[in-house]
Amino acid sequence: MSSIDNIPHFAGAGPKMVTELQDYAIILLNVNGDVINWNVGAERIKGYKTDEIIGKSFRQFYMPADQRNKLPEKLIEKAKQHGNVTHEGWRMRKDGSRFWGSTVITALHDSHGAIVNFTEITRDLTAKRDTDYELKTAAETLAKRNEALRKSEEQYHKMVSEVRDYAIILLSPDGDIMSWNLGAERIKGYKAEEIIGKNFRIFYQLQDRIDGRPDRLRQQAIDNGSAVDEGWRVRKDGSRFWGSITITALHADDGSIIGFSKVTRDLTEKKNLIDDLQQTSSELQQRNDELQKSEERYHQMIAEVQDYAIILLDENGNILNWNAGAEKIKGYKATEIIGTNFRIFYTDKDKAEGLPQKLINQAITTGKATHEGWRVRKDGSKFWGSITITALHDLNGNILGFSKVTRDLTERKLADDKMREYIIMLERQNLELEQFAYIASHDLQEPLRKIQTFADIIQHNLHDKKMMERYFEKIKISTARMRALINSLLDYSRLGKEKGNKIYTDLNMVLETVLFDFELLIQEKHATIINDPLPSIEVYPDQITQLFANLIGNALKFSDKKPLIQIKSQLVAKQQLQSPPEHLTKNEYIELSFQDNGIGFDSEHEELIFSIFQRLHGRSQYEGTGIGLSICRKIVESHSGFIRAKGTPGKGACFYVYLPVK
Amino acid sequence: MDDMVRNTLYSSQPTLISMAKESKQIVLMVDDDPDDQEILIMALKEVDKDIVCTALSDSLEAMDKLKKDVSFVPDYIFLDLNMPKLNGLECLSQIKQLDHLRKSRVIMYSTSGETKIIQKCSEIGAAHYLVKPTGFSSLIEALVSIFKHN
Structure with missing residues (x-):
């Protein structure tokens, strides 16, 4: 129990103290809670001016919710019962804003002990409360964080320690090894207890250490936050592996280095693979280049x-x-x-x-x-x-x-073909020559033999003049025959040589010449010769003359009645020819036909009559060396033509001469 | 011509062959060359003056005659190889098929002396092969030896 008056103070201090105290709202309430007294502090803290609030209930200092809950009444009641009551809570100012007040309500009694008034002393503790609150929150947060961190750290620790493929270790700022994990053991070969405390330089090759590589990396981590490197590292057993490492600097709040994390991965396999790949790749590239060059060369070669x-x-x-x-x-x-x-x-x-x-x-x-x-x-x-x-x-x-x-190979083929043709021609000529020589010698021997025999006979009949005359005559005949034979042979062999050039010749003129030569024989035989007008073509004139002579001569000789000779000509196309010989090269031919009414021949002998010395008739019957028709054939062939004959025994013969037209 | 031949005396002659004969020798000669005919017949006469010679130029005609006239059986038949129409070889074959001529001796008469042909003639049945000699005396000698053979 106290009263203001009882508060030790100097005279007048009490009221002064109260009224001018700014940090405390000290107010006097009557038994109902209405405001009797106000001070500066109250004005300051609660916002009301004195004249505004005097007589008003102190309830309005409380939050609406507190008012509904009858908090003010409860506090008064408590103050009544216990003498005072302390309460902290939100209070409401005049402007509706709230402040955190710490309130003491004290009951004032008179001398009889009856409650006369209440004092209410309120202090604005909002600021403090905030700070407290902040602190509390901060503390709580920190605690939470701490917990989280701890958990996290636990997790990480677990993670780190148990990771096998990565060496994850902690280094001190100097690079000494502070922690080790399974991966580090696996990769570098050391057990934790062997390595902790040692400097991480130990993992580097001698040359790298001499070069100061570990420290360079450390410095790089310090400067840039992290350093990344790949290179050979050394295991506990001295073997090396290709490591990919990341050194990360760890900082305290103030930015100072508290150490490094070092994560290492063993990439030896990968490196070997890559090396191989690179090797293969460069080999392939080289091969490729070579192939390309080669291909270019080939291409060039072929193309050109x-x-x-x-x-x-x-x-x-x-x-x-x-x-x-x-x-x-x-x-x-x-x-x-x-x-x-x-x-x-x-x-x-x-x-x-x-x-x-x-x-x-x-x-x-x-x-x-x-x-x-x-x-x-x-x-x-x-x-x-x-x-x-x-x-x-x-x-x-x-x-x-x-x-x-x-x-x-066209040129070569043509040359080959020509060669072949030439060889065939040579072979044919050779064969002809052989036949020729054989037949010539054979046929010449006959008159020769006779001459010898006749001479023999004469020698032994020298006294017989008639005999001698007879046989001398025979000798002359035989020699004449030999001469004729030899001349024919020469004619035959000469054909083909000294041909000269083909000349555009009027065949009518040729016929005329030949008929003139045979004039006597024609008269003798009472022969008649009829001819169509003959064409002019390119021929070897001497040869054609001989041809005509042989054919007409034959027609005159091989006859048993008055010879009638008909000479005709017509133009014939290759296709029209009946069974022409092979290898005919020209397309158009002049056909000259020599028809006679002589003794004819058996068609069986059609081919035979053109053979050299072949005679169809006995020597006594018809003259002739037997070469004439062979000569005709050779002449015609030398013009690239051909000759045919048809005959009917007793009726006559017809000779067909085909000469090509250009 | 036959008369002329018959009347010729060939002086310095080799031995005349005297043969015991019932009848005169008959010779048929087939050759298209008249000179050869004459020479052969002359030679034959020298060998045997009583010889009866027939010469034919046409081989077809000759064969015809031989076939038809069976009473005509020559002792010797001289065939020229090289004849038109029917050559010597063909005549030979045909003669060999004629029964009535089986005793006739066929003599091939030719300028050529090819072994093959001689062999062929022998195979077909020629009695002799006579190469036409150069010179009269050699011909007579050859004929003598042929006749002696028999």
């Missing part, structure tokens, strides 16, 4: 080769590429031909017979197909090609396509 067509075909024979030689030989430009099938180079006949496909098949089965034959150029002209088709395979043995190399 002019004498060989070297082309690539796909598996179906379509052309994939072209070279200079192909263009030169076959006539197509690359742009025109690529994509087309190679069949296009073959003649229609070859295509019809499936030759291209046959060659491809052969290349597929045996690897290679070679062929020589006529091929067709772009302009339709032909060339003689020697070709090789080679099948190209991939690693599995499947056909990728074909290479086709073609050489133009």
Whole structure:
């Protein structure tokens, strides 16, 4: 129990103290709680001016919720009962804002002990409360954080310690090893107890240590926060591994270095792999370069080769590429031909017979197909090609396509053909010569033999004049025959040499000449000769004259009645000829026919009569050396023509001479 | 011509062959060369003056005659190899098929002396092969030896 008056003070201090105290609201309330007294502090703390609040209830200092809960009344009641009451809580100011007040309400009694008034002393503890609150919160937060950290640290520790693939260790600021994990043990080989306390330099190769690498990295971590490195490190057993490391500087709040974390990964395998890869890669690159160069060289070589067509075909024979030689030989430009099938180079006949496909098949089965034959150029002209088709395979043995190399051997072929023709001609001539020599000697021997025999007979009949005369005559006849034979032979052999040049000749003139030569014989035999007008053609004039002479002479000689000779001519095309001889080169021929009414011959002997010395009749019957018709044939053949004969025994014969027209 | 031949005396002659004969020797000669005919017949006469010679130029004709006239059986038949129409070889084959001529001796008469041909003639059945000699005396000698053979 106290009263203001009882508060020790100096005179007048009490009220002064109260009224002027700014930090405390000291107010006097009546028994109902209405405000009797006010002070500066109250004004200051609660916001009301004195005249505003005197007589008002102290309830309005309390928060509305407290008022509803009748807190003011409760406090008064408590003060009544206990003499005073202390309470801290939110109070409300005049402006509605709140402050944290610490309130003491004291009951004042009179001398009889009856409550007269209450004092209410309130202190504004808002600021303090905030700080307290802050502190508390901070403390709480810190505690929480601490807990979290601890948990985290625990977790991390677990994590770190148990990670096997990474060495995760802690270093002191100097680089001494403070912690170790399973990964570090695994990677570097040391157990924790062996290594903790040692400096991390130990992991570096001697040369690196000499170079100061560990410290450089440490410094780098300090400067930049972290340092990353890859390089060889050394294990406990001295072996080395390729490590990828990160050193991270750890800082205290003030920024000072408290140490480093060092995470190391063993990348030896990877490094080896990468090294191998790089090695392989560089080897491959080199190979690639070489291949490219080689390919360029080959390409150049093939592209520019002019004498060989070297082309690539796909598996179906379509052309994939072209070279200079192909263009030169076959006539197509690359742009025109690529994509087309190679069949296009073959003649229609070859295509019809499936030759291209046959060659491809052969290349597929045996690897290679070679062929020589006529091929067709772009302009339709032909060339003689020697070709090789080679099948190209991939690693599995499947056909990728074909290479086709073609050489133009036309010149060589033509030369070969000419050579062959020439050889055939030579062989034929040789054969002729042999026959000729044989027959000549044989047939000449006959008159010779006779002469000898006749001479023999004469010698032994020297006294018999008649006999001698007879046989001398025979000798003369035989010698004449020999001469005739020899002349014919010479004529025959001369044919082909000294031909001179073909001259455009009027055959009518030729006929005239020959008839003139035979004038006597014609008269003797009372022969009649009828002829069509004959054409003019290019012939060897002497030869043609002889031809006419032989044929007409034969017609005159081989007759048993008055000879009637008919000479006609007509133009004949090659196609119209009946069974012409092979190898006819010209397309048009003049046909000269010499028809007689002589003794004719058996058609059986058609071919025979043209053979040298072949005679169909006995020597006594009809004159003739037997060479005449052979000479006719040779003459006609030298004009690239041919001769035929048809005969009917007893009726006559007809000789057909075919001479080519240019 | 036959008369002329018959009347010729060939002086310095080799030995005349005297043969015991029932009848005169008959010779047929087939050759298209008249000179050869004459020479052969002359030679034959020298060998045997009584010899009866027939010469034919056409081989077809000759064969015809031989086939048809079976009474005509020559002792010797001289065949020229090289004849038109039917050559000597063909005549030989045909003669060999004629029964009535089986006793006739066929002598091939030719300028050529090829071994093959001689062999062939022998195979077909020629009695002799006579190469036409150069010179009259050699011909007579050859004929003598042929006749002696028999």
